[in-house]
Amino acid sequence: MVYKVDQAEELEGKYRMFFENMGEGVCILNENMAIISVNDKLCETSGYSRDELLGKEVTSFFEGANKKIIEKEFKKRTKGKTSHYTVAAKTKEGKELFFSVCSVPLFDKEGKFDGAVAVISDITKTKKAEEKLKEHTIELEKEVEERTEQLVDLYGGVAVTEERNRLAQEIHDGLAQTLASSLLKIDFCERLLDDNPKKVKKELLALRKILAKGIKATRHVIFDLRLPKFHRTGFVTVLRKYLEEFRRKTGIAATLNLKVEESLPMKIQVGTYRIIREAMNNIRKHAKAKNVDLRLRTDKNRNLRLIVKDDGKGFDLNRALTQSKYAKNFGLTGMEEQTKLLGGIFTVKTEKGQGTKIEVKVPIEE
Ligand SMILES: Nc1ncnc2c1ncn2[C@@H]1O[C@H](COP(=O)(O)OP(=O)(O)O)[C@@H](O)[C@H]1O
Numbered sequence: 001m002v003y004k005v006d007q008a009e010e011l012e013g014k015y016r017m018f019f020e021n022m023g024e025g026v027c028i029l030n031e032n033m034a035i036i037s038v039n040d041k042l043c044e045t046s047g048y049s050r051d052e053l054l055g056k057e058v059t060s061f062f063e064g065a066n067k068k069i070i071e072k073e074f075k076k077r078t079k080g081k082t083s084h085y086t087v088a089a090k091t092k093e094g095k096e097l098f099f100s101v102c103s104v105p106l107f108d109k110e111g112k113f114d115g116a117v118a119v120i121s122d123i124t125k126t127k128k129a130e131e132k133l134k135e136h137t138i139e140l141e142k143e144v145e146e147r148t149e150q151l152v153d154l155y156g157g158v159a160v161t162e163e164r165n166r167l168a169q170e171i172h173d174g175l176a177q178t179l180a181s182s183l184l185k186i187d188f189c190e191r192l193l194d195d196n197p198k199k200v201k202k203e204l205l206a207l208r209k210i211l212a213k214g215i216k217a218t219r220h221v222i223f224d225l226r227l228p229k230f231h232r233t234g235f236v237t238v239l240r241k242y243l244e245e246f247r248r249k250t251g252i253a254a255t256l257n258l259k260v261e262e263s264l265p266m267k268i269q270v271g272t273y274r275i276i277r278e279a280m281n282n283i284r285k286h287a288k289a290k291n292v293d294l295r296l297r298t299d300k301n302r303n304l305r306l307i308v309k310d311d312g313k314g315f316d317l318n319r320a321l322t323q324s325k326y327a328k329n330f331g332l333t334g335m336e337e338q339t340k341l342l343g344g345i346f347t348v349k350t351e352k353g354q355g356t357k358i359e360v361k362v363p364i365e366e
């Protein structure tokens with residue numbers, strides 16, 4: 001498409017009105033990339049006065065890769081092409097802003113290239129929200145990777161699939177959905193930017209709320225993903241902290257009775273911790289218990305003995321086991337598998353209405 005800027009006075013007046021009232025920044029360049037006209041909105045956004053902008057080469061307001069973008073885009077204009085792109089620039093005060101630019105070439109009466117006009121929207125807020133989302137996704141992926149590595153190291157690949165499936169489920173439920181709806185909102189905002197900035201502001205507020213929720217969910221999953229640093233913190237402290245956190249989060253009274261040495265083999269510390277965590281997660285999710293009693297001691301035959309007892313609603317063990325064969329989760333089967341990996345014995349005693357007691361006995365080999 002070829003646009004002609006007529007110099008006639010009346011047209012000039014109409015352009016001027018459109019120029020000043022459209023609510024977005026507008027800038028006209030001559031054939032040498034010098035700024036020959038800007039509207040108030042662009043002065044306001046950039047922090048530069050009209051005098052500071054007029055006559056300058058447009059690239060002088062950009063740095064590095066962004067300058068390259070502007071040069072490349074202008075070349076397209078000289079070939080008669082219109083385009084839509086994103087670029088970053090600093091305001092006069094040095095604040096970095098992101099812009100969505102729509103630019104079209106201009107031609108004189110003879111059809112000779114005569115410069116370009118650009119409509120410039122400030123999309124900094126949307127961009128920042130997008131970046132935050134990206135950071136979180138990366139952080140999460142890193143955690144999953146680290147966690148998988150830890151598991152491969154510890155168990156030579158056993159139990160990794162189940163663990164991964166469980167994580168995938170948790171991430172899907174808690175996070176992917178939040179991220180997806182945020183992305184939709186961002187797209188929506190981008191489309192609204194031109195003609196309804198007020199609504200965009202409202203949408204951004206809603207987006208902020210969604211993101212805050214997503215961040216909370218991320219923290220929760222990461223807390224669950226992370227294996228504590230047993231080396232640094234010590235087994236007993238790790239368990240104390242875990243129980244404290246459990247009480248705080250669930251309001252369930254949980255007592256801890258520990259008679260173990262700190263120097264248990266690392267494999268046993270990690271394995272036992274995972275069993276405890278799953279047992280406690282089950283209590284939190286299913287038991288409706290008021291009290292939990294967790295006991296961990298070494299007996300005189302050098303066995304580690306764990307008991308997790310709750311006064312919740314109990315359940316039909318056979319049914320849960322046949323069902324969990326098909327459910328891809330860590331769960332009861334996972335706890336049993338974990339115990340077996342440590343060469344131990346896993347038992348569950350439960351009955352409907354009678355609470356649940358999980359017992360683990362593991363030999364401590366030096
Ligand atoms: N402490 C408990 N109190 C009551 N029900 C439990 C408890 N532990 C497990 N269950 C029941 O056993 C089922 C299987 O548990 P599990 O294998 O951990 O899978 P999930 O927790 O993913 O449902 C649970 O769905 C629940 O019905």
Ligand SMILES: [Mg+2]
Binds near residue numbers: 278330332
């Ligand atoms: Mg479970």
